[in-house]
Amino acid sequence: MIQSLQNGFTLDNHYLRDLKGPVPVPTQYAPSLGVHRGSCPVEPHKDQEIQRHRSAQAAPLLGSCCVQTPAPMDVQMCQSIQPCHADHQGDLSAGQLLKWMDTIACLAAERHAGMACVTLSMDDIQFEETGRVGQVITIKSKVNRAFTTSMEVGIRVSVQDVREHVERLVCVAYSTFVGKPAGPQKVLLRPVEDLCSAEEQLQHSLASERRRLRLYNEQTFSTLLQDYHTLANDPLSAVSTEFTRVESIELVLPPHANHHGNTFGGQIMAWMENAATVAASRLCGCFPSLRSVDMFRFRGPSSVGDRLVFKAVVNNTFNNSIEVGVRVEAYNCEEWTANKPRHINSAFLIYQLANTPGDVPAFPQVTYTTQDGERRYLSAIVRKRIRMARKHILSCKEEAPLSVPWDKSNQVYLGYNNVAALTVLAGKQDWEASSISDRVAVYVHEEVELLCVQVQMEVMSSALHAFTLLADLTLRPLWDKHYLSCEEVERADEEETVYHIKCPPINGGKSRDFVFLLSKRQPCKDGDPYVVALRSVTVTTVPPVEGFLLTSHSPKKAYWRCHL
Numbered sequence: 001m002i003q004s005l006q007n008g009f010t011l012d013n014h015y016l017r018d019l020k021g022p023v024p025v026p027t028q029y030a031p032s033l034g035v036h037r038g039s040c041p042v043e044p045h046k047d048q049e050i051q052r053h054r055s056a057q058a059a060p061l062l063g064s065c066c067v068q069t070p071a072p073m074d075v076q077m078c079q080s081i082q083p084c085h086a087d088h089q090g091d092l093s094a095g096q097l098l099k100w101m102d103t104i105a106c107l108a109a110e111r112h113a114g115m116a117c118v119t120l121s122m123d124d125i126q127f128e129e130t131g132r133v134g135q136v137i138t139i140k141s142k143v144n145r146a147f148t149t150s151m152e153v154g155i156r157v158s159v160q161d162v163r164e165h166v167e168r169l170v171c172v173a174y175s176t177f178v179g180k181p182a183g184p185q186k187v188l189l190r191p192v193e194d195l196c197s198a199e200e201q202l203q204h205s206l207a208s209e210r211r212r213l214r215l216y217n218e219q220t221f222s223t224l225l226q227d228y229h230t231l232a233n234d235p236l237s238a239v240s241t242e243f244t245r246v247e248s249i250e251l252v253l254p255p256h257a258n259h260h261g262n263t264f265g266g267q268i269m270a271w272m273e274n275a276a277t278v279a280a281s282r283l284c285g286c287f288p289s290l291r292s293v294d295m296f297r298f299r300g301p302s303s304v305g306d307r308l309v310f311k312a313v314v315n316n317t318f319n320n321s322i323e324v325g326v327r328v329e330a331y332n333c334e335e336w337t338a339n340k341p342r343h344i345n346s347a348f349l350i351y352q353l354a355n356t357p358g359d360v361p362a363f364p365q366v367t368y369t370t371q372d373g374e375r376r377y378l379s380a381i382v383r384k385r386i387r388m389a390r391k392h393i394l395s396c397k398e399e400a401p402l403s404v405p406w407d408k409s410n411q412v413y414l415g416y417n418n419v420a421a422l423t424v425l426a427g428k429q430d431w432e433a434s435s436i437s438d439r440v441a442v443y444v445h446e447e448v449e450l451l452c453v454q455v456q457m458e459v460m461s462s463a464l465h466a467f468t469l470l471a472d473l474t475l476r477p478l479w480d481k482h483y484l485s486c487e488e489v490e491r492a493d494e495e496e497t498v499y500h501i502k503c504p505p506i507n508g509g510k511s512r513d514f515v516f517l518l519s520k521r522q523p524c525k526d527g528d529p530y531v532v533a534l535r536s537v538t539v540t541t542v543p544p545v546e547g548f549l550l551t552s553h554s555p556k557k558a559y560w561r562c563h564l
């Protein structure tokens with residue numbers, strides 16, 4: 001089954017694989033991506049087959065164990081914020097919050113895996129609100145998706161003032177966990193099944209895109225950093241970052257660790273936040289608030305008895321924020337004597353000034369005096385650029401921007417946005433049948449100032465073949481009379497390509513041209529759909545062409561289309 005939506009296609013792998021047999025005719029006209037398999041009577045059986053296959057095949061291959069446990073459920077913590085959870089100003093301490101979030105997420109992960117789990121990473125977190133002593137904090141977590149050995153856990157934190165009965169969102173975060181039995185083997189996880197609600201199905205689909213972002217994170221950073229090594233710095237008018245250095249040590253004791261003796265990730269994050277806050281306040285001479293953290297990646301384990309050394313320093317300051325970097329080194333007894341540390345974690349924390357009377361209006365400028373300081377100073381600029389791109393594209397409360405410049409700092413987020421927008425659209429519940437014939441069905445979905453059209457049709461072809469043809473836009477003029485020409489402008493990687501398309505005029509108007517980012521995704525797992533998503537972007541290498549109306553350059557007229 002091919003579903004062509006407003007901005008792309010999804011190909012239902014399962015239907016296409018079974019085309020030789022009877023083609024399942026949809027009994028209800030809600031669209032189904034691969035992730036809607038729960039509603040199809042054939043699919044659960046297929047899943048069991050896949051799982052049996054995985055258990056039988058994969059475990060011996062990877063020398064690992066396979067786990068069978070009940071379906072995952074929400075894990076929830078709800079408690080009143082006490083003075084012992086707060087900082088000196090009565091605000092919930094960010095370190096305490098990170099500790100709780102990690103613990104609750106770990107419990108959800110362990111419920112799914114049926115064994116002890118460890119935190120591999122926690123994605124960037126943006127704190128929207130803070131909690132105060134006396135308020136009630138609720139943390140909910142749930143496994144969204146299990147990949148091969150890792151799983152994504154979604155975490156939602158809110159606070160409530162019991163007198164107001166209003167719940168405020170503090171943050172939404174995503175952690176990645178892996179199963180960790182006592183021993184070196186890797187654990188294959190069973191897939192998350194029983195996706196009952198539309199939200200669960202959506203999160204399951206989006207989880208694979210978020211995973212892509214995680215895995216590309218470091219690559220994006222390194223590519224961008226190459227462009228920044230020549231930035232000048234004025235050493236005269238600024239405070240040296242060396243002045244903000246903080247070093248602090250902790251001995252890991254049993255209450256800081258789980259029953260296997262692994263130091264809790266949340267505890268490490270809390271200690272990191274503590275060191276970072278001291279560095280930030282040393283620079284400002286006041287108490288800035290933690291606004292966001294970049295992804296925490298737990299590179300290696302630490303355990304009871306380890307000494308953890310936290311090294312924090314302000315990397316750079318901007319108009320309204322500062323970035324503090326923290327590095328964590330672990331030593332066991334022998335490593336301590338031999339002075340051979342293990343680098344187990346690095347993270348970047350972003351502080352802003354709280355709106356407290358008496359606070360200085362802006363952060364002092366900083367400068368570096370060492371080569372390492374220069375690297376950190378420039379890296380902070382690059383990370384800031386990536387954060388801005390992320391904020392612009394991913395955190396928009398309203399509709400994501402229609403046409404935005406495509407460049408190195410935002411290309412992974414645009415790819416994410418492209419696929420996620422199509423996934424969200426396909427997952428909407430209220431598609432109405434508009435015209436149904438033997439082989440083609442058209443559905444519409446209306447929103448304010450937006451009409452979405454979905455076309456479903458059967459093609460006598462393998463999913464991979466249809467996907468390959470549809471994902472190469474340069475072939476399109478061969479079979480689509482609405483395309484005069486199509487040129488590849490830039491290829492970011494195997495999955496993201498920018499095309500320039502020229503189209504004939506409609507109703508005697510001007511000819512039009514478009515610049516599209518095409519993002520294609522093969523199924524992450526059996527049963528996932530093939531996805532080809534298109535969205536308007538602007539690139540400097542495609543200026544307006546004489547005689548053509550460059551539609552992508554007008555943000556209000558972005559144009560997404562597809563024909564089969």
Ligand SMILES: CCCC(=O)SCCNC(=O)CCNC(=O)[C@H](O)C(C)(C)COP(=O)(O)OP(=O)(O)OC[C@H]1O[C@@H](n2cnc3c(N)ncnc32)[C@H](O)[C@@H]1OP(=O)(O)O
Nearest residue numbers: 106118119121147148149150176214264265298299300301
């Ligand atoms: C509340 C209790 C829980 C805790 O707090 S536990 C304490 C804190 N955590 C720790 O101590 C863990 C320390 N880290 C480690 O021991 C190792 O890094 C760990 C987790 C065993 C992973 O081992 P590695 O061999 O390095 O990992 P790997 O390359 O085989 O990848 C394993 C899976 O992770 C994925 N991955 C890699 N980089 C990632 C990233 N940046 N973000 C999210 N996922 C990532 C990778 O794709 C793989 O997943 P999959 O097998 O494809 O499903």
